[in-house]
Amino acid sequence: MKSPDKQAVITNTQFGALVSSILWPTIIGYGGGIMAREAGRDMWIGGILGIVNSLILAFILIYVGGKFPGKTIVEYCPKLVGFIPGKALGLLLCLYFLFGAYQSVAIYVHHMNDFLLTETPFAVITVIYVLVVCYLVWHGPEVIARLSVIGIAAALVFSFLVFLATLQEINFDRILPLLDMGLAPIANAGLTATSFIGPNILVIAMVLPLVKVKEKAGRPAAAGLLLGGILFTFYFIAELMVMGPHVTALMRVACMDLVRSLQITQYLHRFESFMVTLWYWSMLVQAGILTYCAVQAFQQIFGLKKINIISVVTTGILLGGLTYVFAFNRTLFLNFLEGPWDYISLPVYTGIPVLLLTFCLIRRR
Amino acid sequence: MLDFFRKKKHISIDKTAMSGEGNNKPCMEGEITQVPLIDVTSRDLQQTLRGTKARFSENIDYNISILTHRLPSRELLCQRFHIGTLSQTRVVMVYLGDTANPGIVSEIKDRIGAIKTKTVMDSIYIERNIEDSHISPFPQVETSQRPDVTESALLQGRIAVFVDGSPDVILAPTTFFDLMDTPDDAYMRWPVAASFYRAARYIMFLIAASLPALYVALTSYNPEMFPTKLLWLIVASREETPFPIYIEAFIMMGIIEAIRMMMIRIPTQVGATIALLSGITLVIAGIFSNFIGAGVVVIATLSMISSFGIPNFDLRISIRIIQFFTVSMATLFGIFGFAVSAFAIGAHMASLKSFGIPFMAPLAPLEPSGWGHTVFRQSSETMPLDETYKPLPAKGDFDEG
């Protein structure tokens, strides 16, 4: 590139598109099934809870980030909570982003390998996918944000197709009665939803310095969160109506099974190819921005400015390795998501914003 | 309207700074001779039913005189260069001083000035030297032979580069939507129809890039995606054929390219007929003797037809080559390969910049205000102007503290 090297800029519209297109892909992947197992026919209320929850966290992050213009969360952490704890938090965030990216990669690879390309080696799909993710990271957040616009457009097209197909299957009996099992399972499902959204919310704190009009970043973020939330809540409702809560709970990757049981007349009778090509954009945007955040967090801990190729390649290898080692065994991956991940994710995605807010208020910055 | 005035004011300050070299004279004041209208043989790359029939010729003075005739404004500025140590070819950069982005103007000026060559045979050499990325399959400048296209480009704040001896004028910066634009859209009376044809061209672009790949991916990896009856037809047409579908696809795409080249080479009087005849003969004989399945023929021809929906020659050629890439990926990894290649191309297009303007603007940095005459065509009495070519915020906007 011969053009003058400018600082990346994300317009506010793109920021909203970015937030919404990274919000919904992973949660419909594995989240649907897990939440159905937790809350049965009330899982969609859990989704709404998750959105409310993450809206609050997003506003905290935007508020705290506004106090440190031009700085990412990793950069202002040491100033707020002290040098060593700040760096430790930065490292934690870096690992958290890496984990989010790994999950995103693993979920997509599972979709491909379990439904469409059952005989292709897991490693091959992983390697190619990670290569594309690294290509994106190399281009940086500006390009990812631009792609997120296409991603959200593809998501809307896909949702519209699913909506058309579910029209003939609308069956409210499968959602009623509301609050069937009481509030506790719904709260649990809400936490699960938030633990899936968690890494994506913290992305806001990482890309906030790149947003064009930072003072007005709250509105696109909220709009993006709501749009993404509507997308996946709609998807949950569609799952419940078409398949019913028990089948949704039975399935490991419920979103693909929804697509397996839909058709728009007999001429468009299988959606899987639409799903993997349209949903894929958001998925890759998500994997790309999470990996970018992991790389950036790592570099900022050590005070490096420009993204260099070594850290991208290292992260790519780490990502591929993690996916291959921990996600090749689907049962292990699922058990991890269903069990420990909640407990790991919850302290990070709620703990860090609340901690930073507290420090911010104490130090009156 | 407000923006227009703001921009004008904003730039008029810079103009004085820019014209320090004294070369930025209004075109009208230059050593322009009104060359009498030369009969230009019609070689229309951008034919329209309506609109001017005038085309640029190979004489640079004549070309600029057409432009000054169309835009007799003192804001129409010319920057003159002599490029080529041997040829000293005259190269003129033309822009509207009050609308063009001064950053882009100086960038192009620098890039043209930095060209080291013995001779400039055609504007393509200038084009290659000033482009951001010449590895990219997508052209980052537009070329046109039409004075009206050039005029409208100048009004948008773009910059035209004339090269002596070449009828093709370079218009820069260029976005994807400029390349997909035809003068027909602007001259069409009803905006709904114009928008419809524009949208149709985008769909044709997608079909040209991806249909053969999708076909290969679905037939050889996931036949379950086809509706049953369609699948029966495909299977029935392939019952006796010897080659796998992807090889058929490559063969067919190759044949189409060959026929296309043949049509260019053979003298025009008989070219079309011979190409038509040979194509039909090949395909029909191939299908009837079961060398090749009918499905592939349909798909490859459809993608060829669709590729002609792309008005820009360079973009069309790129898409035809990209099609080979997507088919290869689909051959290797099925629908996953297709999705990966589509995404890789999308990511490349989103990352590409033409003189600092994102290639996919105003779609992929989303600026819905600019859609009126790019993605679709707005209904308006005057030509709509947008802010696609407005300068990006400079580095100073981001304070490090």
Add this chain to the structure above:
Amino acid sequence: MERKLFLIILMLCCSLFIAGCWNSREIDQLAFVMGIGLDKTQEGNIKITVQVAKPSTFSKSPSGGSDNEKSFWVASSEGKTIFEAIRNMATFSSRRIFWAHNKVIIIGEKMARDDISEILDFFCRNPELRLRTWIAVTPGEAGKILEREPGMEKDPSSAIENVINQTVWTGKCYRVMLKDFLEDYLSTATYPVAARIVSKDDSSNIKMSGSAVFNQNKLAGWLNEKETRGLLWLKGQLSSSIMVIPCPLDGRPLSIELIGSKADIKSEFDGQIPRFTVDALASGNLSEQACQTDFTNMDNLRKLEKALASAIKDDLESVTKAAQTGIGLDFPGYNHYLHRQHKDRWHELVEKWPGLFKKADIIIHVKAMIPRETLFARPLNPVKHNNVNKIRIEASNEITR
């Protein structure tokens, strides 16, 4: 640098082409299964019968087969599990068995009485199969159904699929997809119901008639057509049906086409015993009339509506009786209403529900309307001369008034 990069990419691509195409399958090497029949053999093995389409006979393409060729192939194999039986098929099938276009799964009675959980498990677990596959149970052997050559369609499974789709017009069969069947199977206190398919002995045709009720994984009993129509009423799935009722005045048959059907079910508790009130509202067209009664007379119409209501009530009572005393399972799904309307109490008594349901009090009210008599205004009687005059006089009176 660029050249090196290009070489590396080229080598990578070549190596991929050599190693690649893991999943690739040639569609002409696949045997597309259209229907599956599952039976239990004497030894307790599973016998799976597949009906494979021969697409080459489907098209008129030059490579297609002759008209006399049978367009399907039926094969069966045995194994201890379904998957083993399927894999055993590869020992004699020249093409790879491909499930994705399967339309219908037919379960033989012996298999259904034994255990169907394995069937559900296998076919829902397999990503190739769709969850929209129809499920039907046949008294007798499932394999035999698939061998019946249909009259209209080329292969039996398409015929069966179409016949299943046609059942919406008769209301004599409870059709169910794999996904809904599975949902009912998994839910507590819900008993899945599937379509019943029989082969007519005299001809080669098959017939959808009645339904099969499952107690979790075992066939519990059959419902006849009358009971099935009642079941469709209760499940809210009756879209159309023909009710043949004797004319209330002279006893000759009348047919009424049901066009609207809606059943509201209210539940309440009478102490510990739940009580259900079914309020059914039907509307129908008088489509055929063998009797001479004039139903433009409102009194006669009221009587007819009453007769229709009592016929519908008869249907509903027959299915309720079958559920409460015959089969003894709550397959019509009364418990859903209890669950929805009294969810707190439902969770307490869900364990006791099978016993409680038999004691439950079910009251059925039916209201019927006949708003249309299709095109006629009066019965098709030869008009007597006097009558004509009368009509004329009445008509002229009408006009003069």
